[in-house]
Amino acid sequence: MVNAMTVDVEDWFQVQAYAGVFPRERWEDLPRRVEANTDAFLQMFAEAGVKATFFTLGWVADRHAALVRRIVAQGHELASHGYWHRLAHEQDVAAFREDVGRARRVLEDVGGVAVRGYRAPTFSINKRNKWAFEALADEGYLYSSSVFPIRHDLYGMPDAPRFVHLVGAGRLTEIPMTTVRLCGRNLPCSGGGYFRLFPYWLFRAGLRRFNAEGRSPGVFYTHPWEIDAGQPRVREAPLMARFRHRVNLGLTRGRIVRLLQDFAWDRMDRVFGL
Numbered sequence: 001m002v003n004a005m006t007v008d009v010e011d012w013f014q015v016q017a018y019a020g021v022f023p024r025e026r027w028e029d030l031p032r033r034v035e036a037n038t039d040a041f042l043q044m045f046a047e048a049g050v051k052a053t054f055f056t057l058g059w060v061a062d063r064h065a066a067l068v069r070r071i072v073a074q075g076h077e078l079a080s081h082g083y084w085h086r087l088a089h090e091q092d093v094a095a096f097r098e099d100v101g102r103a104r105r106v107l108e109d110v111g112g113v114a115v116r117g118y119r120a121p122t123f124s125i126n127k128r129n130k131w132a133f134e135a136l137a138d139e140g141y142l143y144s145s146s147v148f149p150i151r152h153d154l155y156g157m158p159d160a161p162r163f164v165h166l167v168g169a170g171r172l173t174e175i176p177m178t179t180v181r182l183c184g185r186n187l188p189c190s191g192g193g194y195f196r197l198f199p200y201w202l203f204r205a206g207l208r209r210f211n212a213e214g215r216s217p218g219v220f221y222t223h224p225w226e227i228d229a230g231q232p233r234v235r236e237a238p239l240m241a242r243f244r245h246r247v248n249l250g251l252t253r254g255r256i257v258r259l260l261q262d263f264a265w266d267r268m269d270r271v272f273g274l
């Protein structure tokens, strides 16, 4: 079973956890670390012989064109994380379309390739804003990987299908984050904060179990800032947000190297035949 390796390309100050501290007007003045951290991922993938999908912010592509071109030149899939990292469910249809359409155009201009995949910031498509799927199809996207079928305080659609399925009146493919079933509940097994919080062997066992179900390849997601223990500390952010953002940052690079060896990986469009 070959699973999909994905990276959401955004900088440390653009995350939802710090949204109250760093409004978008301040982004231009903050020290950028996204290019160096994404290059570290490119290096890890090259050493492991793995191709991945990079869901990249339009904002980042506008400022780091050379990075986007390196991603493409090294054989990875370029995909979209929106332009401004705005939550889908905090926008109306027109604003959402504007954001995802702009991101696709910027990425295609800079990268010189077609961009067909989208991941919503913080998995912000849920049962109240399913209109987003049709909006994505209207803006030229072919697939989305935006639904986390779990119960969580900030996101999630716990009763959504766990496997790849059609959405948006059949015009878009949704590839949900990976979950394992335990005691009648979906537990996350897809990366991000959970991958950093729990021991590596537990994650590996979960993904092996998902693969053994044999119904679908798994999806792993990570971010450039998740391997960057040297990023600035943000004392103004709420304690819980800080904990979630920073837990085990120093361990993550080594875990990802192990993950690249323990499973087979490829870019999302190829894994799911899109």
Ligand SMILES: [Zn+2]
Residues within 6 Å of the ligand: 008, 010, 081, 085, 120, 121, 122
């Ligand atoms: Zn994001």
